[in-house]
Amino acid sequence: MTSLSRLTVKIFADGADKASMLDMYAKPYIKGLTTNPTLMRKAGIANYRAFAKDILSHINDKPVCFEVLADEFAEMERQALEMAG
Secondary structure: OOOHHHOOOOEEEEOOOHHHHHHHHOOOOEEEEEOOHHHHHHOOOOOHHHHHHHHHHHOOOOOEEOOOOOOOHHHHHHHHHHHHO
16 A cells, blocks of 8 residues: 555645644645635535634645635636735
């Protein structure tokens, strides 16, 4: 069996629960985290911006992916620039 350290792919954990995201973040083989509005809604998160800021206050050395919540390009771009900041 190949060890995790020898994998040539990057493993990203997907979730919307702060405790489990921080648990996955602590694992060296997890290279980043992702979430999305559907998972967040299922987890009972009502304030997307506050959740994102909270997660990013704990995770600042691995990529974290948040989705924009728009269908129109101008609004997608605005949200993406805000998240990037």
